[in-house]
Amino acid sequence: MIKTTEKSVFKLPKSLKAGMKFPFCAGCDHGVAIRLVAEVLDEMNLREKTIAVASIGCSVMLYDYLDTDCVEAPHGRALAAATGVKRTNKDKFVLTYQGDGDFASIGLAESLHAALRGEKVSAICINNTTYGMTGGQAGPTTIMGQITKTSPNGRNEEYYGYPIKIAEQVALCDGTAYSARCSLDSIANIKKTKEAIRKTFEVQLQGLGFGFVEILSTCPTNWHLTPQESHERVRNELFQVYPLGVYKEV
């Protein structure tokens, strides 16, 4: 007679809505990033006091996945909205989830000024080096030589200038308590990303200042690569331009 025991080895975090399904393209890292956010919210018991701020882009439907209160901000203004939420609700936990276009192009002023003011909020920025939702155009983080729908000959200095190093820029702000760049290309890096997310949440709870993590992510559809090739691109091309690491920790 064989005796069996059941052990749960995998379940959805409570901070994700029951029955929700990510609509992201195959191989896109958004789902992994959002799951990590939800896991850390669970582990730090923050779900019930969280007010999340959604941004514009593939990140927009955050409220369809996260089982927390959530407000949508106009394009680029997530950290302004988060400032308004936090300043009038100091006991709440406030996070933004944005893409690199939202955070570092149209919203650069709002992002850096939130960091300069040392807003006690946590910001997560997905950097996939393109405008994903609109179909893969050149963005602020598109790397030199990268071919996109609006850089058909590859990004060059003459027409496009240079990409922004977001985590480094945020680290330069005196109000920043934590700034790191992570990746989701391997199990080890996924674990590191989760720890960085935890850190951005902790500095908010400790009142130390602005918490930020930039997550290098894939966009297989617009990169015209397979999911596996996409993670190889992250390792082989993006790590050179956007080195992983903690750029500021107070």
Add this chain to the structure above:
Amino acid sequence: MTKTLTTGNHAIAQAAINAGCDGYFGYPITPQSEIGEFMSKKMQELERAYVCAESEIAAINMVLGACSTGAKAMTSSSSCAVALMQESLSYIAADELPVVLVSVMRAGPGLGYIYPSQGDYNQATIGGGNGDYKIIVLAPSTVQECIDLTYKSFYLAQKYRNPTILLADGLLAQMMEPVEFNEYPYPEISIEDWALTGAKNRDSRAIYSLGPQEDRLVERVETLFNKYKQIEENEVEFEEYQTDNADLIVTCFGSIARNVKSAINQCREKGLKVGMLRPITLYPFPTKKYQELAKTTKKFLTIEMNMGQMVRDVRLAVNGQVPVEFFGKSVGQWLSVEDIAAEIERLNS
């Protein structure tokens, strides 16, 4: 109650505090910078939220965030900078957030100058944001009304969960008048069934305007317009002055009504049958009142410190029943009592 001598800007700021404003977010622009200056001091004393925003775009989105949690929050600005806020006003209307925006008009277009003007009637009542939406607009003509209508702005914003603009101008903002700071006279409106307060002992809530499902988007806009219908039925406010048996009704809004009244008094002394209708709510517009008066008067004269903006709403309301004339200049100081009285006499001759 004792009277205090104060400016329109300070009256608005103190009234906002009395109304229970939890957060002020703003960026300086003449002629309304004193509102932000006053708030920077008083809000910190009261340990309420105050942020010197990096731009008007940031300021209005801070207000969006604050109001999504049910906080009473506001910003104040002027003309070219209110133009920067139009995208967010559309979001705020779609999200049904109780935002209060104080818009103190200066002369435009472009950078223009800080002269008093009423050139932003269209900007406030029609707006430059995208899509089908409406904003409640209240227009004071005295410093006392700056107080009373600031109170009302917070109340209507909360009551209808709708953005509300207090539309003043540089003249009103900078001039001093004796006023009474009565207490905030309106009931507090519960935010419990919609505000983002953390998903504790209830389902999570989301406030957003994205509508990928066509039927849901249609339903949302229809809900908004049912609300606007309620606003139009319940909240129209205007001032009528000597309209009984008036052959000519002068119609105007905001600070220029002061000169119009003086001109009407002069003309009445000369035996001219002239009166005034002043919309206080620019949206909802007192359309029915115009239609009613059009049955008894012979003519309307719209006077504005602009090249003719409200006159279009007057003509739509009057709908050809009687003629609607216009008299205005883009900058207000040229519309003296004498100028207005001369125009009234010209139309009567």
